[in-house]
Amino acid sequence: MIDSLPELSLLETRILGTLLEKQRTVPDTYPLSLNALQSGCNQKTSRNPVIEAGEAEMLVALDALKDQGLVREVSGGRVSRFEHLLEKALGVPSQASALLAVLMLRGPQTAGELRLNCDRLHRFADISSVEAFLEELASRTEGPLVVLLPRLPGARESRWMHLLSGQASLEAVPAASSAVVGSVEEMDALCARVAALEAEVAELRRLIREGAGQQWHG
Template sequence: MNDPDTLHQSETDETPTEASIPEKTGLLQLTFAEARVLGCLLEKEATTPDYYPLTLNALHSACNQSSNREPVTDLGTDEVEEAMEGLRYKHLAILVHQAGARVAKNKHTLEQVFPSLTVAERALICVLLLRGQQTAGELRQRTERLHPFSDVEATERALHRLCEYEPDPLVKHIPAGGGRRVATYIHLFCGEPEGGMATAPAVRASETVASPTWREEMENQMAGLREEVATLKAEIQSLKDELGA
């Protein structure tokens, strides 16, 4: 099983150098598709490490899965491939060639561009990339399989560090008010939201509860199983394609 925090440098055909890595997040300006692909790579690295790095088919499936995505998309394979090219250009991803494999696989390099990020902070970035603007309570619940936070306060502390990240913030805090009942957070990998302020979705009172219910935990587990099945199916299809079946 691969270690989610280990870069397989021996398997890569290109490695970002210090001189080539952007110094400011403002230079990244990811497209929606690039953000979705990066989020999927971060997610699958943690939740299905046996199948990571991902083939293009597996990455395509991950981008369009119906669970843990907002919005649910129907990106084409060519769009996913183009997004990967964009991420490689921005030094946030690479292709890896593994011994015995005929198909190159896709891997993120977020930790090389932002080496000081903790596992907890990476988990938050992952879920923000995949699901957009969320409350601290939602983020705590939705990062459970990536990194378990002890409580909402711990989640907020990690979010605060991302809001204060140097040289440029990676996350923005949207305070309650102006029709927003609860403070929310958004990622800044695609730049500032239009008008400098995002519109928060309607928040149910239950979303502020610190501990997820047994039903929510069960739903998270089922979503995880569906993700693993989808990834496995995509990998099997890739093998069939390699063998010409």
């Protein structure tokens, strides 16, 4: 177990998150080759932000992670492969590492979002179990690994953020969250519009039925 918490770059956290994810979603190809790891880091889905890391950048970040005891290069075969050592290095259980992986890959999320997005890595029974592991990660004596961010105006729930890239910058949180708040407002507006359209369709169907009934009686 490492003595002090690391402060990782975006690419380093992306590499760790990708290794954690692929270990559970594609175990047959894990540990990952450099090419597979690069593709996983740069994929367009389930990633926020989306990045385009080159091979040279990947190698530099991997060397830094190896120096910190968070990644190991597996020898053997014609292609070098890499595996994470996060659970052992930080002393966290697999349930907690699944939450950290999703936070590293997708950014701050609510407990409900984390439960949904963690489904392929670990299936939590309910939101309470997610919150229990998050609170455990936040109250570690060795140093917190996650923090609960202040609830934003208009937001229904507070979001959690990992601290492997240093302390949370609360000034940056509203800007990063504006899209989430906006999406909630847009969804409410969309739901209202759908309800109005459904009512209109129902009224049209009623008028058609009445018209057909009058023609039949006539």
